[in-house]
Amino acid sequence: MINPIVSANELVKTYSKGLIALNNISMVVNKKEVLVVMGPSGSGKSTLIRTFNGLESFDSGELEVVGITIGTDPEDRKVREIRKRVGMVFQQFNLFPHLSILENITLAPIQVQRKNRIEAEDHAMELLSQMGIEKQAKKYPIQLSGGEQQRVAIARSLAVNPELLLFDEPTSALDPERVNEVLDAMRKLAQDGMTMVVVTHEVSFAKEVADRVVFMDSGKIIETSSPNVFFNNAKEERSRKFLNQIIK
Amino acid sequence: MKGLRSLYIQVGIGLVLFILFAVLINNLSINLIRTNLNFSFKWLYRPASFALAEHPLPYSPSDSYAWALFIGWLNSLKVIFISLIISTLIGFITGIARTGRNPLLKIIAASYITLIRQTPLLLQLMFWYFVGFLSIKGTLIFPNERILVLSNQGIKIFGDINLTAEYSSLVIGLTVFTGAYIAEVVRGGINSVPRGQWEAFRSVGLNENSGVLKIIIPQALPAILPGLTSQYLNLAKNSTLAIAVGYADIYAISDTIINQTGRAIEGFILLLLSFLFLNLIISLMMDFFNEIITKYQKV
Amino acid sequence: MAILLMKKINKLINNVKRTMFTSSLDTFISLFITSILFVCTVKLSKWFFLKANWTVVEENIPLFLFGVFPADQRWRPSLWLIILISLVVLTLFTPSWSFFRKLLPFAWIAVIPIGIALLAGGIGLSPVASRYWGGLTLTIFLMMSSLFLAFPFGIILAFGRQSKLQLIKYFCSIYIETLRAIPLISILFFGQLLIPLFLPVEIEINRVLRSIIAFTLFVSAYIAEDIRGGLQAIPKSQIEAAKSLGFNTFQITRFILLPQVLQIALPALTNQAVGLLQNTSLMSILGLVELLGISRSLLANPKFIGQYMEVYVWLAAIYWFICTIMALVAQNIERKTTLVKLI
Numbered sequence: 054m055i056n057p058i059v060s061a062n063e064l065v066k067t068y069s070k071g072l073i074a075l076n077n078i079s080m081v082v083n084k085k086e087v088l089v090v091m092g093p094s095g096s097g098k099s100t101l102i103r104t105f106n107g108l109e110s111f112d113s114g115e116l117e118v119v120g121i122t123i124g125t126d127p128e129d130r131k132v133r134e135i136r137k138r139v140g141m142v143f144q145q146f147n148l149f150p151h152l153s154i155l156e157n158i159t160l161a162p163i164q165v166q167r168k169n170r171i172e173a174e175d176h177a178m179e180l181l182s183q184m185g186i187e188k189q190a191k192k193y194p195i196q197l198s199g200g201e202q203q204r205v206a207i208a209r210s211l212a213v214n215p216e217l218l219l220f221d222e223p224t225s226a227l228d229p230e231r232v233n234e235v236l237d238a239m240r241k242l243a244q245d246g247m248t249m250v251v252v253t254h255e256v257s258f259a260k261e262v263a264d265r266v267v268f269m270d271s272g273k274i275i276e277t278s279s280p281n282v283f284f285n286n287a288k289e290e291r292s293r294k295f296l297n298q299i300i301k
Numbered sequence: 302m303k304g305l306r307s308l309y310i311q312v313g314i315g316l317v318l319f320i321l322f323a324v325l326i327n328n329l330s331i332n333l334i335r336t337n338l339n340f341s342f343k344w345l346y347r348p349a350s351f352a353l354a355e356h357p358l359p360y361s362p363s364d365s366y367a368w369a370l371f372i373g374w375l376n377s378l379k380v381i382f383i384s385l386i387i388s389t390l391i392g393f394i395t396g397i398a399r400t401g402r403n404p405l406l407k408i409i410a411a412s413y414i415t416l417i418r419q420t421p422l423l424l425q426l427m428f429w430y431f432v433g434f435l436s437i438k439g440t441l442i443f444p445n446e447r448i449l450v451l452s453n454q455g456i457k458i459f460g461d462i463n464l465t466a467e468y469s470s471l472v473i474g475l476t477v478f479t480g481a482y483i484a485e486v487v488r489g490g491i492n493s494v495p496r497g498q499w500e501a502f503r504s505v506g507l508n509e510n511s512g513v514l515k516i517i518i519p520q521a522l523p524a525i526l527p528g529l530t531s532q533y534l535n536l537a538k539n540s541t542l543a544i545a546v547g548y549a550d551i552y553a554i555s556d557t558i559i560n561q562t563g564r565a566i567e568g569f570i571l572l573l574l575s576f577l578f579l580n581l582i583i584s585l586m587m588d589f590f591n592e593i594i595t596k597y598q599k600v
Numbered sequence: 601m602a603i604l605l606m607k608k609i610n611k612l613i614n615n616v617k618r619t620m621f622t623s624s625l626d627t628f629i630s631l632f633i634t635s636i637l638f639v640c641t642v643k644l645s646k647w648f649f650l651k652a653n654w655t656v657v658e659e660n661i662p663l664f665l666f667g668v669f670p671a672d673q674r675w676r677p678s679l680w681l682i683i684l685i686s687l688v689v690l691t692l693f694t695p696s697w698s699f700f701r702k703l704l705p706f707a708w709i710a711v712i713p714i715g716i717a718l719l720a721g722g723i724g725l726s727p728v729a730s731r732y733w734g735g736l737t738l739t740i741f742l743m744m745s746s747l748f749l750a751f752p753f754g755i756i757l758a759f760g761r762q763s764k765l766q767l768i769k770y771f772c773s774i775y776i777e778t779l780r781a782i783p784l785i786s787i788l789f790f791g792q793l794l795i796p797l798f799l800p801v802e803i804e805i806n807r808v809l810r811s812i813i814a815f816t817l818f819v820s821a822y823i824a825e826d827i828r829g830g831l832q833a834i835p836k837s838q839i840e841a842a843k844s845l846g847f848n849t850f851q852i853t854r855f856i857l858l859p860q861v862l863q864i865a866l867p868a869l870t871n872q873a874v875g876l877l878q879n880t881s882l883m884s885i886l887g888l889v890e891l892l893g894i895s896r897s898l899l900a901n902p903k904f905i906g907q908y909m910e911v912y913v914w915l916a917a918i919y920w921f922i923c924t925i926m927a928l929v930a931q932n933i934e935r936k937t938t939l940v941k942l943i
């Protein structure tokens with residue numbers, strides 16, 4: 054039996070105002086799996102995947118990511134070890150505006166992994182051409198379109214060879230005609246066997262790429278199904294309601 | 302786990318700071334014992350035995366150091382509050398001229414601002430005092446003796462208000478200096494109002510001057526106030542350059558007292574306290590204005 | 601051709617009419633100001649060219665530049681000023697892609713120890729005590745060395761004030777707020793008096809060093825606030841992105857926050873530097889003969905008595921010129937760092 058990459062056990066998180074963002078979440082993410090997380094806005098999707106790389110702490114429960122177990126008050130060292138091995142792509146890209154595209158991608162390999170510059174730059178160029186934007190290497194983030202910036206962000210998180218990639222609504226901030234270029238890049242990654250947890254509202258992407266779909270509402274996991282079941286014949290009433298709303 | 306570590310770090314840093322202060326205080330007390338000056342404020346009751354040219358309340362050299370300091374404080378307030386009002390007027394007029402349409406006014410405002418901001422205040426104060434007042438020969442009369450008389454003794458207004466040359470040059474220097482800085486604050490505030498507002502008041506037929514005064518400035522005020530507050534605080538601090546023109550403000554008097562008594566530490570603490578108090582007054586005043594403005598704008 | 605010219609003139613007249621003479625009030629103001637300006641210009645040029653006696657400036661140029669620095673050693677401050685001028689020129693005119701540009705920051709830092717070596721002497725040069733330093737050289741030296749020390753100190757204070765460790769946070773806040781509450785002249789005055797009191801009897805430090813310490817303590821509090829303003833302008837998501845890549849706190853500060861903060865805070869920092877240059881003049885009432893100080897002693901000389909106007913106009917011109925140069929250099933740095941990176 055292979056160990057899962059993420060296994061969460063009864064995670065609970067409350068924000069200071071008493072709002073329960075995660076309500077007893079237990080789940081696993083297996084190696085080479087693409088897991089899509091769906092749910093209405095405010096249901097706790099972001100909070101969930103942000104606990105996976107320690108950007109959010111939790112109040113009770115247990116979490117194991119890439120073989121490292123963390124509790125409610127984890128050591129910095131452990132959290133950083135997880136972050137080195139788990140990549141994250143944000144809705145707003147969050148590229149570093151003062152660095153060129155190439156520098157954005159090579160900064161972590163050079164400073165965190167202590168790779169030499171030439172090696173890091175070669176790898177970065179390779180990733181950029183994989184994303185189809187090798188011509189932009191010398192430019193700065195604000196010179197790029199949203200879709201290009203998001204592909205840079207993906208390349209940046211790939212540059213440290215992560216074992217798991219987390220995506221928080223990677224296409225929600227894009228113009229509609231730019232969405233596909235990012236989704237295509239993600240499809241390719243999935244084909245190459247990358248383990249991914251993707252929060253998204255893109256139904257076609259989920260249908261095509263996801264191995265499983267997790268549906269959340271009010272901080273709880275309502276349903277976990279294969280995309281086939283979830284989109285055609287969801288088990289739960291709430292899931293069906295949600296699907297009706299977004300497909301309409 | 303994490304909490305414990307940060308506790309250790311803080312205790313460590315606290316220890317280092319503590320040792321540093323202990324060494325400094327130790328040196329200080331050794332030095333004070335050497336010079337026979339124990340830390341105390343009793344000397345405040347001893348007679349000051351220096352004369353003051355200007356005192357809004359009765360004062361003679363036989364009065365105590367404490368009373369002399371208080372007089373200094375009043376002298377400072379006298380300068381600060383008058384300068385505060387006049388520099389606000391200058392600042393608003395210049396700031397509006399700077400953003401207005403008249404190119405002549407624009408150029409004049411811009412050159413005034415750059416000339417004042419790019420030269421030291423101290424130099425400007427000396428200029429007003431030595432060139433502006435002390436080198437007047439005889440008296441200059443505008444338009445007759447009843448209204449305004451300038452001489453190297455100062456300014457005489459309406460025949461019976463006498464302002465000394467020291468006081469006048471200090472107030473003029475501070476207002477001209479602070480006015481230029483306030484003008485820049487006002488300009489920033491006006492520029493933060495959307496351009497559409499100008500078209501709006503023009504389209505309803507308001508003329509340029511009343512449009513700016515009635516429509517633009519009220520909208521710019523919230524953006525102007527914070528900058529204005531810090532300019533007022535600067536004005537209060539800058540007023541201590543009074544010593545350069547020989548005006549007896551709080552700092553000049555503290556300086557004299559410390560030179561007489563050698564009580565540097567105590568003098569420093571008193572000066573610090575009086576400035577904290579002054580800053581508090583100005584901040585409270587500005588909070589009060591801010592409240593009025595927000596209330597007025599909600600209605 | 602003539603028609604074109606006519607059109608242009610017409611347009612100009614219209615423009616002037618529209619902007620200066622729209623209402624009777626505007627007309628009045630414009631005419632009034634023009635006449636006043638005219639009178640002032642005539643009077644000033646009369647004074648400048650006919651009445652003013654510029655010998656006080658002409659005869660004392662070395663004094664304005666170097667103070668009472670020993671006459672046979674004046675080549676040393678001159679050399680330093682020349683190095684500074686060349687650095688300014690280099691900074692303004694080397695293109696942003698050039699290799700030299702990367703060396704410029706180091707050159708600017710190196711110029712301070714070079715200044716100390718040249719002014720103080722010691723290594724092969726005859727030593728000159730700091731009480732002989734003066735004039736413009738001392739003004740610039742005070743400004744640059746205080747700025748050089750205050751800069752890292754201010755950055756540390758700014759980050760300290762944001763720290764999660766309460767002790768550090770309060771210490772930094774109290775320091776910053778106290779120093780910003782009191783007037784500079786009092787800090788300089790008490791710096792002269794108190795710094796020796798806080799040190800062991802054996803250690804003696806000279807007036808110049810004491811004033812540099814006082815300026816550093818003062819300016820660092822203001823720099824800290826400017827840096828903090830820059831820090832607050834950086835979105836938190838930048839830090840989250842960096843954390844997700846595995847950076848530790850130091851690396852985030854060094855590679856993500858600082859470069860952006862410095863870019864954002866540059867205009868404010870320039871104002872601090874310009875303010876500092878002007879404020880060095882305060883030392884003239886506390887016993888240093890920097891630019892303003894040397895002028896004061898010059899004016900006390902019976903030979904030049906009463907020539908305030910000439911000297912003050914001359915000083916204003918120097919200060920104005922240097923402040924303008926500083927603003928130009930800062931603008932240049934700003935353009936060359938942001939243009940390349942953001943456009």
Ligand SMILES: Nc1ncnc2c1ncn2[C@@H]1O[C@H](COP(=O)(O)OP(=O)(O)O)[C@@H](O)[C@H]1O
Pocket residue numbers: 068069070072073074092093094095096097098099100101
């Ligand atoms: N920093 C925070 N402080 C307080 N409440 C928060 C914070 N972040 C998120 N929340 C709340 O937690 C809930 C879950 O948020 P989130 O995980 O962002 O949902 P989703 O990503 O599914 O839209 C929401 O109700 C949100 O308002």
Ligand SMILES: [Mg+2]
Pocket residue numbers: 098099100222
């Ligand atoms: Mg979300």
